[in-house]
Amino acid sequence: MKYAVGIDIGGTFIKGALVSANGEIVKREKSPTGVEFGVEGIESRIETVFRTLKNSDVIGVGIGVAGMVNFSRGVVVQSPNIPSWKNYEAKDRLKKRLGIEVVIDNDANLAALGEGWKGSGIGLKNFMMITLGTGIGAGIILGGKLWHGDTGRAGEFGHVVVEPNGAECGCGGKGCVERYASADGIRRLAREAGIVADVPELVKMADDGDNKAIRVFEEAGRKLGLALSAWFNIMDV
Ligand SMILES: [Zn+2]
Incomplete structure (x- = not known):
């Protein structure tokens, strides 16, 4: 079976999971984010979490982060939790570092995809998933697909x-x-x-x-x- 690694980058912790193709979480790992150590420091912690979780059948890594993400370019425009990630070319840099395909998007967008696949959005073609945490975020699913908007800022609910x-x-x-x-x-x-x-x-x-x-x-x-x-x-x- 194929697997993927999912990673959530928060202001305090990097949380990762090894997930099977049918959506089962088989292993978890957590590390402090190390925001104070800047771009390099955070990347090395992401790499450690990834290497702890990966197996030989992992085909890619999905990363969620709060803030504005240009999904098609894989660039974090800005993140409220991680000041050093300003116009940070996450996809290119992490793909090189981890040696595997990387996708990155806003965390609420990915939460919406997750709810549509395995959670309370199952069977719904149109819905919005709202995250009520330190801030408020949202991911919008329209016609069964994530709606990013023209500039990737859709869902700033x-x-x-x-x-x-x-x-x-x-x-x-x-x-x-x-x-x-x-x-x-x-x-x-x-x-x-x-x-x-x-x-x-x-x-x-x-x-x-x-x-x-x-x-x-x-x-x-x-x-x-x-x-x-x-x-x-x-x-x-
Ligand atoms: Zn505001």
């Missing part, structure tokens, strides 16, 4: 504006849904309400009936709903 003149966002805009409904956004809303807590603690507080914590989640949910309603009305999915 986190930057849909839900509050004109709202909280400033790292993208340069204001009032993006990410500033309200991501983990960072929820923590920010909580701070404004006078609570300094991480999201799991806030969930527990809300479950225990804390009115301030409940209002934080109501606000996050309302903003997420606003952004989603635009998507459903336009896309009819």
